[in-house]
Amino acid sequence: MSDFSPGQRWISDGEAELGLGTILNCDNRSVTVLFGASQETRTYSSRQAPLTRVVFGSGDRIQSTDGWHLIVDDSKEANGLITYIGENEQGELCELPEAKLADTMQFDQARDRLLTGQVDRNDWFDLRFRTLHHHHRVEQNPALGLAGPRVDLIPHQLYIADEVARRPSPRVLLADEVGLGKTIEAGLILHRLLLTGRAERALILVPASLTHQWLVELLRRFSLEVTLLDEQQSLAHGDANPFEAGQLILASQDWLFADPHRQAQAEACDWDLLIVDEAHHLEWSEERVGPGYACVERLAGSVPGILLLTATPEQMGQESHFTRLRLLDPDRYHSLADFQEEERHYIEVAEAIDALERLPGQEEDRQRVAAVIHEADSQALLDTLASSESDAAQRDAARDQLRDQLLDRHGTGRVMFRNSRRHVGGFPERRLHVDHLEPPAAYRRVLRRLSRDEDYLDELLIESGLDHPEVLVYLDTMYRALANDPLNAEPWWQIDPRVTWLLERLTELGDDKVLVIAHDRETAIGLSEGLRVLGGMHAPVFHEGLSLVERDRAAAAFADEEEGCQVLVCSEIGSEGRNFQFCHHLVMFDLPLHPDQLEQRIGRLDRIGQRHPIEMHVPVFTDSPGERLLRWYRDGMDAFSAPHGLGSDIYAAFGDALADALLDEEALEEVIDETRSFFESRLAERDAGRNRLLELNACRHERAEAVISSIHELDTDRALRRYIDQALDIFGVDSQDLGGDIQLLQPSPQMLDGLPGLVKGEEGFSATFSRERALARDDVQHLSWEHPLTREMMARILEGSMGNTALALLKHPSIPGGRLMAELVFRTHCPAPKRLHLNRFLPPTAVRVLLDESGANLTDKISFSGLSKNLNKVKKAVARDLIKSRHDQLRELLDRAETEAERELPSIVEAAQDRMRTALDAELARLEALARRNPSVREDELTALRDERATLDAAIEGTRLRLDAVRVIVTVDEDSR
Ligand SMILES: Nc1ncnc2c1ncn2[C@@H]1O[C@H](COP(=O)(O)OP(=O)(O)OP(=O)(O)O)[C@@H](O)[C@H]1O
Secondary structure (H helix, E strand, C coil): CCCCCCCCEEEECCCHHHCCEEEEEECCCEEEEEEHHHCEEEEEECCCCCEEECCCCCCCEEEECCCCEEEEEEEEEECCEEEEEEEECCCCEEEEEHHHECCCCCCCCHHHHHHCCCCECHHHHHHHHHHHHHHHHHHHCCCCCCCCCCCCCCHHHHHHHHHHHCCCCCEEEECCCCCCCHHHHHHHHHHHHHHCCCCCCEEEEECHHHHHHHHHHHHHHHCCCCEEECHHHHHHCCCCCHHHCCCEEEEEHHHHCCCHHHHHHHHCCCCCEEEECCHHHCCECCCCECHHHHHHHHHHHHCCEEEEECCCCCCCCHHHHHHHHHHHCCCCCCCHHHHHHHHCCHHHHHHHHHHHHHCCCCHHHHHHHHHHCCCHHHHHHHHHHHCCCCCHHHHHHHHHHHHHHHHHHHCCCCCEECCCHHHHCCCCCEEEEEEEECCCHHHHHHHHHHHHCCCHHHHHHHHHCCCCCHHHHCHHHHHHHCCCCHHHCCCHHHHCHHHHHHHHHHHHCCCCCEEEECCCHHHHHHHHHHHHHHHCCCCCEECCCCCHHHHHHHHHHHHCCCCCCCEEEECHHHHCCCCCCCCCEEEECCCCCCHHHHHHHHHCCCCCCCCCCEEEEEEEECCCHHHHHHHHHHHHHCCCCCCCCCHHHHHHHHHHHHHHHCCCHHHHHHHHHHHHHHHHHHHHHHHHCHHHHHHHHHCCHHHHHHHHHHHHHHHCCHHHHHHHHHHHHHHCEEEEEEECCEEEEEECCCCCCCCCCCCCCCCCEEEECCHHHHHHCCCEEECCCCCHHHHHHHHHHHHCCCCCEEEEEEECCCCCCCCEEEEEEEEEECCCCHHHCHHHCCCCCEEEEEEECCCCECCCCCCHHHHHCCEECCCHHHHHHHHHHCHHHHHHHHHHHHHHHHCCHHHHHHHHHHHHHHHHHHHHHHHHHHHHHCCCCCHHHHHHHHHHHHHHHHHHHCCEEEEEEEEEEEEECCCCC
8 A cells, every 4th residue: 555645745855955745646656746835746656755754743843834833732643644733823722734734844954854754874964063073173263264375375475464354344555575475465365355254245456467367366376266357248248237247356457447337337336355456556646636546546435445556656656655545544644744744753663663672771772662652551561671670571571562562553554564575585686787789870870969969859859759758768769750761761670789689698598588578569569570580589579559368378478388488578568567487587678767667677577486596688778878777777776686665756856867867978977876875865764764664564473473383283184184085075076196195086977066176077176285286286276174175065064954864873782772862963053244254253163962862961971983983874764764763752852952952052152252352352452552543543443343342242142052963873783784
């Protein structure tokens, strides 16, 4: 006879999400079920139907099709159909026939699934428990979000990322010297904010020439997939806002800043973070507000987090620099005059910090410190430090704290971070090679006339249509501009000896790669042609006239180690942001006019990862304006030896005088002398004041070391390998050892769908747990707790029902067969807005309870792993029968376990509150003290932190425990099969 009767309620074992099914008809061969909630009908063979009868017992809460609920007290059966008896919400006694049960009732909770006989594999349960355990650990690691990216652990970057990402709304200027890793810092901050839930949507605006590089860096180093938006992509979205097309949008500044409609669309979206690279281009002055500045300013009005990146913050002048700071914090930076006045006192603060190191000692050192501190807490620390009664440990602690306070309260550190090569160390030497060439007749003619005839310059400017002093410095440009002159009929590269000079250099350098930068796009194009025609050399060009794809193709052709070209010829756009540190020869075919631009050029090669001295080759024409410009750079400010950060000040002070001196040897000597003394005194002043504070603040080594050590802890976590192996196995991912600590991960035919980077029928990817290997091999991913695959597997388990029920057999010589045990895992539940990152204080926490059938609590006596390794799996059908036969007993155990688990809750809540209060109270105290002294602490930062504390407090207070998973254990006799 069939087990089924029409009207009975069953659920599908494999597709529980279909909801509650109703038997429509059945005979000896088949049974047809309607799943009303999902409007699906299924027909199964009667003998092997993967269905479980839904039977509720006393205490269960069930729902009727009309929406009312009943707490089951009893049931009766007639003609194979059950009617439940119990109380409704009003306390009235009611009956609910099973046919009237709501189709939408879900059975994904552990209790329901277990009691309806749905059991998962035993190893899934195991993995679920371990996932909770590891998730709990990892979420609290202070380096969360910084450990996964495939980057070297460079202290100044990690310090900045840690410091900035912990702020409620990070708004900072990342202004490390060129090539020290601002992109990496921004990536780390973004990654951490995303992983901790503090940000979900980010807009990244970069110069067009850098879009692809950013796209690749974010994917390769941070496993972040961003949507690259351009006009073509945007058009494909029709009337919809294209900026809603993804969570992380990357767009070119050139495109967005030129299009008011697209800007309005970008502004209409909700962003958590805005990143703007090469932010010195955001130009502002009384007379003119650049479109980029205007656009970013509007966005900055509503986006809470902003990262502006530039190596040369003052390139467009101090006013522009100040207005960018104002954009980050309008309350703090409201007056340029105040800003400049404040800067004048940086030296005193820096001297006070130095004096700390000498205390206790001279009275004048104590006074120096006393003169800059104002708060009672700082005064108390100074007393401790200066007192002869303090012991060494007390003094050291006071010195450290006071140093931190001075830096925090008096510098620009909270808004601007600037690391320098000098401070970071380990960078290669820069070597300048200048070759003097005779100018060709066509250039000589013009230069000679210029030196004889004072009026000729004006004539030349009109005739060529060029600006002063460009017309003097870029002689090939001038030559092309005068193309109507019959004497200038030949292409410039035919007559310009720098082309053959370059060919000779390239031959001498053999296989070494050479980056060539020229100021003008036409120069780059002509030079490439000249190299081809005169030397048979293929030299790809990189300039603003090419499409993005063409530019990237050219850069890729150069970068290819095996088959790539020896040389790449760039116009000035190749001198910003690009990574060319795989080569160490830079040819400056001519020189830029702004010292910051020169620094940007050298920075293409002189960046993290460069392993050789930088060889800079500059051809100049004897006695030419170009040669004089070189001398100004070299003798006036040592511009070729190291970055000095004074380019903008020097340019503002001497740019005009230099332009006038380019044709006048005597005047030039004077300009060089004046530039030199200005440079030296300004540098000394900066080094003693602003630079010193910026350096001290840009990387606090103890903090950086603490972050690095937390990352090491995650990197070397042996549990990670075990966990990933187990998870891959369960999710159906094959892992093959390729040697050298590298494994190939491939989808098996049984793989669960939707795992990142793995698609059935496709190849998969190779990965390693070793950071060093991942850094050495671009094609190998870094497997960590933060890798998208790990996170996805963990999320699936934690958010879904996978493994939340199981049944296993236990054979043990000292335990007789036929006994029942229940192992229950409860999980803390504490809803709070994601952006509060509550997990750092109270990540979902597991409370395990192990009961024997009498209800005795065995949790402390038998550990999870001790028990787990003695368990044997059992067929699902057998498991279902066992559960059915022990239904009432299980129900009682579930209730009892809940009471046992609840006992643990107060201590969990208390510990979390302690953690939260300790961390936030300290942060609040620090910020309040800072705010009293340093107006760069915004009031809204303080308010946000106070609100955060209050909300977290309430959320933690409201923590509840929920049953997350349950495993039934049935003991069997040793000799039973
Ligand atoms: N921690 C790191 N690990 C590995 N590579 C790094 C790290 N930091 C920086 N790099 C590499 O060094 C180069 C320079 O870094 P990045 O582009 O972030 O510098 P930047 O300061 O933004 O440069 P620029 O001033 O030219 O814009 C890049 O190729 C980057 O990938």
